[in-house]
Amino acid sequence: MEVSIESNSKGGKKLKRKEVLEKKKAIDALIKTASIQKDHLASFPPFRNYNRNGLSVYLESGSGEKLSSPMKAYIQTLLKVNMEGPYGQEWATQEKIKRREMVASEARYIFARDAPNVSAENISSASEKDVNFSSWTGDGDPVVGFVHYRFVVEEDVPVCYVYELQLECHVQGKGLGKFLMQLIELIACKCRMGAVMLTVQKVNILAMDFYMNKLRYVISTISPSKVEPLLAVEKSYEILCKTFDHASKVKLMEGKLENDGSVF
Numbered sequence: 003m004e005v006s007i008e009s010n011s012k013g014g015k016k017l018k019r020k021e022v023l024e025k026k027k028a029i030d031a032l033i034k035t036a037s038i039q040k041d042h043l044a045s046f047p048p049f050r051n052y053n054r055n056g057l058s059v060y061l062e063s064g065s066g067e068k069l070s071s072p073m074k075a076y077i078q079t080l081l082k083v084n085m086e087g088p089y090g091q092e093w094a095t096q097e098k099i100k101r102r103e104m105v106a107s108e109a110r111y112i113f114a115r116d117a118p119n120v121s122a123e124n125i126s127s128a129s130e131k132d133v134n135f136s137s138w139t140g141d142g143d144p145v146v147g148f149v150h151y152r153f154v155v156e157e158d159v160p161v162c163y164v165y166e167l168q169l170e171c172h173v174q175g176k177g178l179g180k181f182l183m184q185l186i187e188l189i190a191c192k193c194r195m196g197a198v199m200l201t202v203q204k205v206n207i208l209a210m211d212f213y214m215n216k217l218r219y220v221i222s223t224i225s226p227s228k229v230e231p232l233l234a235v236e237k238s239y240e241i242l243c244k245t246f247d248h249a250s251k252v253k254l255m256e257g258k259l260e261n262d263g264s265v266f
Contacts, residue, residue, distance in 0.1 A: 025158075032160045036153040036193035037108055040065075045192055049185045051117070055176040058117040059146060061185075066109030072140025073113075077104055077148065079137045080168050088203040092238065103165060108152050112185065114169075114178065115143040136170060146170045149182050151189075156199060157224060157253045161243075162190035164200040183217055187244065196250030199243045210240070219244050223257035 041063040043050055051060045064073070081100055086093045103109065116136070136144035147169035154163050164186060169179055183198075190198050199222065202209050213219040219242040221228060226237035245251040 029155060029158065029160050032194055033153045033155060036160075036162075036195065037110070039193075042110070042189045042192075043112065043185075046185060046188055049181070049188070052114070052178055052181050053117075054181075057173055057176045057178060059114045059173070059178065060117050060143075062113050062115065064111035064113055065107075066103075066105045066111070067107045069105060069111075070140060072138070073145070074104065076138050076140065076145055077150075077168075080147075080170065081166070083137070083171075084168050085203075088206040088209075089238075090205075100166075104150070106152075108154075109165070110151050110153075112149045112151075112182065113145050114147045114173075114182070115145050118143055146173045147178065147182075149186060151186055153193065153195065156197075159196040159250045159253050160194070161197045161199050161250075161254075162186060162193070162195045164198060167200075179212065180216060183213075191246055196247055197243050197245040197254055199241060199254070201239050201241050203239050205238070213242050217244070220255060222254050224254065228257065 043061055043063050049061065052058070069077070078097075078101065082093075082097065085096070085100075089096050136146060138144040138146075148166070149164060149168075150166040151162055151164045154161060156163070164183075167179060167182060187198055198219075200213070200219070202213060204210070214221075222241045222243040223229070225239075225241035227234035227240060243254050245254055
């Protein structure tokens with residue numbers, strides 16, 4: 003019995019579409035599973051505490067829909083202190099956006115709090131102003147920084163996207179930021195994400211250096227400077243990424259997207 007080329011073609015497209023839909027379903031399941039976990043720190047007990055360079059803090063998990071009023075106020079204050087400068091005239095608009103993002107149900111947090119048993123040696127190594135300063139006004143030990151992250155899909159790749167990494171000025175430069183990003187990468191791998199991604203303002207030279215030189219992130223192919231180089235000057239930010247597998251690297255770092263002929 004003869005089978006026409008047209009029939010084979012239709013059958014192949016149907017099979018291919020089924021494979022694509024199954025892959026999409028699997029990715030959505032990964033995102034859902036990662037997002038519903040209440041405490042990603044539970045898998046990494048050694049990362050619950052940070053005691054280095056005269057700094058002693060402990061970490062705790064949180065979620066956007068369960069933030070207390072003091073925590074919301076703290077996040078807003080620290081964001082303004084750290085980001086109003088880099089955003090410049092864009093800050094008025096960005097501040098409103100960040101307030102909405104802050105309390106989204108999919109927002110996940112890791113908060114760093116001052117440990118109550120800071121040694122006298124640690125205290126003497128910092129100025130009295132540094133020790134006492136904190137934007138925190140709520141109960142409990144002072145919060146000195148946070149990471150806001152989410153599990154999303156970028157270019158058909160499940161990723162952990164870091165929306166914010168913000169630290170009080172007196173705990174910066176002591177390795178805590180690197181420690182928190184290493185933890186985020188471990189969480190991403192544990193949840194079977196293909197990459198960690200984040201957005202950085204171009205004028206924030208220190209942040210660009212931190213991510214690209216110290217942590218070895220690279221500018222993603224979906225960043226404006228890669229998508230439309232001639233128009234990139236109009237954009238104030240870059241999208242950075244670190245991938246964990248070949249398929250994610252191809253899509254997010256090399257710009258070679260799979261051409262499967264499917265239509266969603």
